[in-house]
Amino acid sequence: AVVLGIETSCDETGVALLRWTPKAPSEGLLAHRLFSQIRLHAEYGGVVPELASRDHVRKLLPLIRGCLAEAGLGVADVGAVAYTSGPGLVGALLVGAATGQALAWSLGVPALGVHHMEGHLLAPLLEPQAPEPPFLALLVSGGHSMLVDVAAVGSYRVVGDTLDDAAGEAFDKTAKLMGLPYPGGPALAALAEHGHDGVFRFSRPMTDRPGLDFSFSGLKTQVLLAWQRSDQSEQTRADIALAFEQAMVDTLLIKCRRALEQTGRRQLVIAGGVGANQRLRSALLEAGRVDGFEVRYPRLEFCTDNGAMIALAGAIRLASGQVASTAATVVPRWDLESLEAVG
Ligand code: ATP
Numbered sequence: 256a257v258v259l260g261i262e263t264s265c266d267e268t269g270v271a272l273l274r275w276t277p278k279a280p281s282e283g284l285l286a287h288r289l290f291s292q293i294r295l296h297a298e299y300g301g302v303v304p305e306l307a308s309r310d311h312v313r314k315l316l317p318l319i320r321g322c323l324a325e326a327g328l329g330v331a332d333v334g335a336v337a338y339t340s341g342p343g344l345v346g347a348l349l350v351g352a353a354t355g356q357a358l359a360w361s362l363g364v365p366a367l368g369v370h371h372m373e374g375h376l377l378a379p380l381l382e383p384q385a386p387e388p389p390f391l392a393l394l395v396s397g398g399h400s401m402l403v404d405v406a407a408v409g410s411y412r413v414v415g416d417t418l419d420d421a422a423g424e425a426f427d428k429t430a431k432l433m434g435l436p437y438p439g440g441p442a443l444a445a446l447a448e449h450g451h452d453g454v455f456r457f458s459r460p461m462t463d464r465p466g467l468d469f470s471f472s473g474l475k476t477q478v479l480l481a482w483q484r485s486d487q488s489e490q491t492r493a494d495i496a497l498a499f500e501q502a503m504v505d506t507l508l509i510k511c512r513r514a515l516e517q518t519g520r521r522q523l524v525i526a527g528g529v530g531a532n533q534r535l536r537s538a539l540l541e542a543g544r545v546d547g548f549e550v551r552y553p554r555l556e557f558c559t560d561n562g563a564m565i566a567l568a569g570a571i572r573l574a575s576g577q578v579a580s581t582a583a584t585v586v587p588r589w590d591l592e593s594l595e596a597v598g
């Protein structure tokens with residue numbers, strides 16, 4: 256069946272059509288489109304929830320029509336609908352849930368609410384060399400920093416979590432305090448390319464004691480102090496960006512190695528927006544070569560929010576016999592560990 260995936264949990268409207276084949280999910284992707292609201296929110300320095308909901312209303316149906324046209328399909332070819340039902344902004348989630356349920360009801364097909372972070376976590380399965388559980392997942396996005404032990408699809412144990420800022424949030428806040436526009440992650444990473452190694456050095460938070468939890472707010476404060484005391488030149492901004500990125504990547508790397516050791520997993524999956532960071536990707540790949548574990552990540556555009564990961568997660572759950580949802584209810588706060596295992 257062709258599954259329509261809808262993502263509206265935050266500030267991107269994502270839509271995808273996936274023809275579900277359990278053997279090779281990557282071959283079933285028929286079309287995917289994304290509209291990012293970044294420019295809409297940039298002047299406020301962050302996401303404005305009410306503006307986000309309204310823009311999802313404007314963009315969702317045109318994106319669905321665009322995907323159908325690209326795939327050469329009519330709306331009647333949609334065999335199931337999967338939409339993000341949480342976690343996220345309640346108003347934004349409701350747009351996707353209501354649209355998804357209404358469409359499915361009118362077509363007489365099943366609709367399923369999907370956990371946004373399960374979507375991120377399963378996104379690497381859209382690549383030709385798909386990882387197979389069990390594996391360890393590093394989920395680093397705008398709202399989350401988690402190490403998840405994945406025994407099977409749907410069977411998640413969060414072995415490490417952030418005590419304060421998420422990794423993406425730390426990138427965004429650090430960028431903002433040095434005057435970079437929202438969202439700062441990609442801009443800060445680009446700036447770091449021009450940084451000189453060793454001019455600044457920030458600590459690797461919580462790596463000197465046992466445990467798998469993260470804390471990034473102290474790192475942000477270190478950057479603030481360094482920036483305020485500096486000459487605030489373009490070169491200094493790049494030097495600080497590099498030192499921040501190095502501290503962040505090192506910290507994530509140390510915790511990944513520790514978690515792989517503790518769980519005994521031999522495969523590491525990286526997902527979420529920060530997974531698009533090249534320094535992080537190459538550091539983990541290199542560690543994998545040295546330590547002998549496999550590293551898998553989604554293509555860059557499927558690291559950040561997208562409809563394809565939601566179509567995939569929904570397809571896997573519907574194929575496993577999970578009963579469709581019938582109400583357009585959403586779950587703004589939703590624990591990943593509470594999901595039901597598949598199969
Ligand atoms: P969540 O998934 O936790 O609800 P979200 O959906 O807002 O949060 P994503 O869309 O997965 O998060 O990722 C966006 C985050 O990724 C932002 O914080 C952004 O700055 C960060 N990000 C994107 N690209 C990069 C990069 N190349 N380097 C570092 N951070 C990046």
Ligand code: MG
Binds near residue numbers: 265267397560
């Ligand atoms: Mg986003």
Ligand code: FE
Binds near residue numbers: 397559
């Ligand atoms: Fe996300």
